[in-house]
Amino acid sequence: MQEINGTGIATMLSEKILAAAFTRAVKHGTLTMRTAEGRDFTFGDDSGPDVAIRFTDAAAQMALCLHPELKLGELFVEGRLVIERGTILDLLQLLLQDIHGELDELPLKRLRRIRNWMMRRAENDAARSKRNVAHHYDLDGRLYALFLDSDRQYSCAYFDHPNVSLEEAQLAKKRHIAAKLMVNRGHSVLDIGSGWGGMGLYLAQVAGAGMVRGITLSEEQLEASRRRAAAAGLLDRVRFELEDYRSTTGSFDRIVSVGMFEHVGPPSYDEYFQTCRSLLKADGVMLLHTIGRSGTPYPTNPWITKYIFPGGHLPVLSEMMPAIERAGLIVTDVEILRLHYAYTLQAWRERFLAHRAEVLKLYDERFCRMWECYLAMSESAFRWQDAVVFQVQLARRNDVVPLTRAYMAEREAALKEAEGMELKRSA
Structure with missing residues (x-):
């Protein structure tokens, strides 16, 4: 034998x-x-x-x-x-x-849970946060141009009707957020994690914000945002800075944060929300747009954490809410977007694969496989697992937001009309 x-x-x-x-x-x-x-x-x-x-x-x-x-x-x-x-x-x-x-x-499932729990305890201080952001967002800007929409919105789009294009859905996302923020002319806005500047520019150009301060830890995004603000003739109203939110000073009528909270990490939740409260005026409104999970607390996929988003964590509401309450903020609205990000990621993945040969010229075969895997894993998390997007509206007082949600649709309609007027002006 x-x-x-x-x-x-x-x-x-x-x-x-x-x-x-x-x-x-x-x-x-x-x-x-x-x-x-x-x-x-x-x-x-x-x-x-x-x-x-x-x-x-x-x-x-x-x-x-x-x-x-x-x-x-x-x-x-x-x-x-x-x-x-x-x-x-x-x-x-x-x-x-x-x-x-x-x-x-x-x-070995239990042992992996223990190890992942221990890894979560590392706090994302300012230096670590900047390194984590640079790992992903300071890649060659040409890469993102190959698969994102023209405004480079790198967060969940809002598919408000069937057969909408990615560009239309990303515009609808900005409109939806601006409506919830209730931005009025002359308002000051802080954009925490301002990306390539699209949200901040929209709030100034379309919603009429008087002053927008966008902060980011990505040097690549900062440079692109400043170029865009200059090209739009908005340098007097929109300013972008390389800045950690913990270093920001001032007082703002509105605070918006889109796709940034995922990088904060549970040990820093108290500091994050306390900082936001201190920066928000007494009659101010904040809108937090973040990926999360609808299940029980559990560490983010370790492959994503190791290779794509170091320091990232997808919160559940039970992790966020205690920190919000301790900071003295009031939750005035919560919306959960479910398959919207699956549709967004599908569009990104299809565009990425359509331009794979061009990505290969920028990087190598291993990078192409890694990013195909990242986009596929992310899409699968929203289609077949419990990943969702939370939009949490916050305030310091319970009387600054209307009693019903009717104002959201009214403001979205007004913003859509303003978009058309802005398009005519820029034509």
Whole structure:
């Protein structure tokens, strides 16, 4: 009888673990797995997506067993988990569409939870925050131009009617936020995490804000924002600064923060909301737009945290609300956008893949795989897991926001009319 050594036992064990896990996960569609030893396994019911994967080495199989959330992305990027039929998004759909939860049904789950909890304790101080932002947002600006809309809105769009384009949905997002902020002419606005400047410029050009101060930790975004403000002739009303929110001083009628809170981290929530309260006037309004989760508190996907957004964390409302209450802020409205970000990410992913050859000229094959994986993982989180977007409206007093939501639709209609007038002026 042929002797089976330790490596052979580990290989057979990994095959059994993966087969058991894929049997539980894949109910609809077809997944074909070829192991490093050349053995084929098929899972599913022959409907839906048809995906074939192949492991190039036995160590890759065991790695996926021990830490699937981290290793799925790593093995795909490294070319050790080869998708021979279908796409990485198709694979994620097969694994997630029927369990509607986390891809973490393999051994050592409790140990990974403990390790991830310990990693969350590191506070994102100013220096760490700037490094984390630079890791993602200070990439070559030409990359973002290839897949974002023309305004470079790098956050969830708002699909307010069917068949809307990405550009229209991103404009609708700015309109929706501006309506909730109730910006009036002459108001001062602080934009925390101002990105490429689109939100701040909209509040000045369309909503009529008297002064907008946008702050960012990205040098690339800062330079682009200042160029845009100059080109629009708004340098007297819109200023962008390289600044951490903890260093901001002044008093503002309105505060807006879009797609920034995900980088704050739970240890800094109290400081964040206390700072916002101190900067907001007594009759002011704040709108916080952030990715979050509708389930229970749980660390962000470790592959995303390691390679894409270091220091990031997706909050649940139960993590945010105590810090809001302790800061003395009042929650005046909460809206939860569900599939809006899935549609946004689908558009980004399709545009990215359409321009993949151009991305390859900027970076390399590994980067292209990494970003395809990032966009696919993010889209799958909003389609088949519990990722959502929270829009939380805050105030210091309970009488500064109208009693009903009717004002939102009225203001959106007025803003849409103002957009048309601004378009005519700039033509």
